Amino acid sequence: MESATLLQHHVEQQLRAAGDISSVQFEVLMHLFKTRRATMTELADGVVYSRSGLTYQAGQLEKAGLVTRGPSPDDERATLVTITDAGIDVVHRVLPGHVQVTRRLLYEALSDEDLRRLGDIMARVRDHIREQPPRSAAPRKR
Amino acid sequence: MESATLLQHHVEQQLRAAGDISSVQFEVLMHLFKTRRATMTELADGVVYSRSGLTYQAGQLEKAGLVTRGPSPDDERATLVTITDAGIDVVHRVLPGHVQVTRRLLYEALSDEDLRRLGDIMARVRDHIREQPPRSAAPRKR
DNA sequence: TATTGTTATACTCTATAACTATA
DNA sequence: TATAGTTATAGAGTATAACAATA
Structure with a gap:
């Protein structure tokens, strides 16, 4: 965990300095860089833990002009996020x-x-954790 | 990084549920659990990246009654952080x-x-990263 | 002069719950 | 009913710079 934290920190700094983005935003952009467009749920699954968290990040990226959001033709509920040329x-x-x-x-x-x-x-390890049932890991709450 | 993030997330939840502390606070407490007392700098070196960040966390832990802060006899500049019985x-x-x-x-x-x-x-990896000179990793800033 | 630590400040991020709309 | 997404809100955490005090 210490190694991962140190690495994360350095990566964060480079991304911020070179492109003024966070590592979460980088991961969203990289996903879209490959697929060009994705729904919010697709993005959230790979990156963030709460949907509202992704809504916030997508808003930041949209404000910076790196992505656009629009309705999906397939599913009227869904939002399609598309990477822009600037992105x-x-x-x-x-x-x-x-x-x-x-x-x-x-x-x-x-x-x-x-x-x-x-x-x-x-x-x-990743696959193992992803497979875990979401049972609460809290023994006794004080 | 994905594995580490997933693990981190689960660990965070357990610590919050069982003891109402964050993982940073856990690491500070664990350090003090072993050494009983330490200066702010000693704690910061192992855990957090900015001194003010540790001051904040030490304040949180003190407010919760898990540590106390006092002057050091050895160095009048230093603050000695001590874990309490509650901690x-x-x-x-x-x-x-x-x-x-x-x-x-x-x-x-x-x-x-x-x-x-x-x-x-x-x-x-950890040792390698810790050895790195702090040269900036930013190529060109837009 | 360098080091230790705090403070003020501003900002980023995250999660929860309530809500709207479509499947 | 379940799913997709947003919003409002509130809280936690972080970093920077300025500062005071001691080495």
Whole structure:
């Protein structure tokens, strides 16, 4: 957790300095960079924990002109979020430094074999956590 | 990063439910649980990134009666933070569930060998990041 | 001069609950 | 009834800069 926190912190700083975005916003942008458009729910599943949290972030990104929101033709309830050219520009502007930071802080410390193992282990952990039933983990509340 | 975020989130929920503390406060308490007392700088080094951030957290913990702050006999500039009996109680109340959550979400998904490797790898990453010179990672600011 | 710590301030983010609208 | 999304609100946390005091 300490390593992850340290890495997160450095990544955050690079994203803020290079593109004036947070890491959450970066993840939303990267998702849209690949798919071009997505519903709020699709974005929320991969990124944030509360829907309102994503509404806030989407609002920030829209205010910055990096995405637009519009109705979905398929489902009248849904909102389609689309990345703008400006949003794509920001990704291009931010990505090289992002790769550089992660390389310098993470990859540089590890052999190819380490990296393979780490990826394998953490993928398993991720899947395991995602599978967990949402039973409350609180023993007794004071 | 996704695994770490998921784990962090679950740990946070358990700590909040069982002891009404955040994970940052938990880390401060755990440090003091072991050493009994520490200066603000000592605590900040291991936990938080800004000194004012720790001042805030120490204030929260003091308000909750879990720590006290007083002058240091050795260095008139320093503040000595001491864990109270109530603080120790909170650690005792929170720890079993904390261990349970980390076991269920992390350890359960991994073999002993995985765990050994993960610990080894992440310790190296941590040391590597801590060694980094603080040169700015921002390429060009828009 | 450097270090320790606090304060004031401003901002970002997050979650909860209530609400609207469509499936 | 369930799902998609927003809003209002409130609280927690963080960082920056200015400051006071001691080393």
